[in-house]
Amino acid sequence: MSKTPDFLAQGHDPQDPNPWLASYLDNSTPLPDHVKQAWLVDSSSGSRQYLLPFLRPLARAMIILIQIVKTFIPRRWQQSALLHRILVWGLKRFVSPEANWLILRHFHLGAQILAFIGRNSPAPIETSPLEPLCIEDLRDHLFVKHDINLYNFVIRLNQALRDAGLEMHAPERLDFSMLREPPLALEGMPRGKTNVLDLQSAIELFTPLYQLLLTDNDFWRAANSLQLDETIGIYAAQLLRAPEHLILVNNKHPLVPLSTLRAGHRLVLHGLSSEMLHSLLMEKKREQEEADQEAAP
Template sequence: MRTPEFLARGHDERDPSPWLALYLDQSTPLPDEVKAAWLADSSSGSRQYLLPFLRPIARATIVLIQVVKVFVPRNWSHSRLLHRILAWGLQHFVSPEANWLILRHFHLGSQVLAFIGRNSPAPVATSPLEPPDIEALKDDMFLKHDLNLFNFVIRLNQALRDRGLALGRAEAPDFSMIREPALRLEDMPHGRLNFLDLQSAIELFTPLYQLMLTDNDFWRAANSLQLDETIGIYAATILAAPEHLILVNNKHPLVPLSTLRAGHRLVIHGLSTEMLHSLLQRMKAARAGEGGESGFVPAGEGASADTPPLA
């Protein structure tokens, strides 16, 4: 893994680096290597100079495509072609850090859903998505990710309703599914053109996503982001730790938002998933250090010392 510029430069009190401050700050629970990759991507020249121009163009394109799709058959869709284009773009133009974070997201999201499904009083199975490389994304992976999330919420709550139960604190949660994905930053494409940062890539890909999917698929994908609070509430309920919800903030799930800000909100979605997964990892490690197996640290019984909250 290449050393980010803000770490290589060190600390100058006359010119302190905001990126170094964010990296050293421990109020947001992220593994050091993830935070370093995230901040290296965020501090890149692409993010600083290209994104301000790409974002308004991308949002204007979303509006134009919406007008065009008024005259297109409702079921017009080319998901397989879309995913081939996305994989090609990631392979050839997106930075190693951004590609690593994107692939990690599928693994972490699957693990978080498995944690909730396993620890529900009415356990439900999940459909994990764990792409080993960019090539695997061609199998409609982005679309499946959105479908998985809504299907999970429906299955979980239908199972609870059918048995007259409600989600509550688990006395000994099972953390066995929480682990670091077998993905390495050094294995990501490192070509001369792999410079595009995560946010710029997402802003560019969002209009393409809208163009090549049905309105229903695109709307569902954009509004799946509002389930961040829902998933956070589920995890916090199981852990009896509501304070960990403070940085899970992607708007109220019952108030759909315009799709124009979907690109920015997708970045928040990815970061929220990383932090929730990191929190679960810390709880698992703390439990293992106490001689337990599940990783659960009851609220008020060591959680504050070993497992800092999200803020």
């Protein structure tokens, strides 16, 4: 078992309140305690505090440099297999257990959220879930497939709605059956002496590599997919009849593409938004199950 985080073990000192403890105890946003704890352990790490401020400007400078270099490379040149081998190698050897766990969770949460929307839509569609059980599973081009899945989902969903002459609205009863806690154990993540890199630093480092080894089209598609957070948030809000939860979405507007320079930071916001939306859906599922139990004879 993981040790108790410092911000929980030390308790509260009114003369020197711990900002991480305040964030952990705050329940204004939907996030399970075990996820919030892992997120804050990663965010309060020495890597995040001391390394990220140096890595971020270097990574963004690399994005600009690579963009210049790629003007001399054939447009269709790409090395997706090499990219994913390097990512898997880096995750297993250098990234913290909490960050690896959150990355693997993200694939499961995204698959469940899309399945929830697809099944409860007035024009239901099937989805193509990506649910890696270990870091090695990511080798099968899963980072690229994740972005492609999202665009294909939006296109197929709206084609189905248009063909049926319908608009997104809440059904009489929501189907939450696809929602569950991902079968991933934090204790099973790599814990070597070099597994210290926090989530944000890892993403900032991997983003230029992503740009270098994929085509410009693939990289821009991946970066712009982050702005579909608002789109997915709107679909979920329409099904839940809860538009107020859109305030949790930070990546917007989907019709205004942003520069790729801040893709790393926006990817972190994308991951957090997914965690919060999944937590909200799980809460609604529990409420429905409790109501069913009370109504049972």
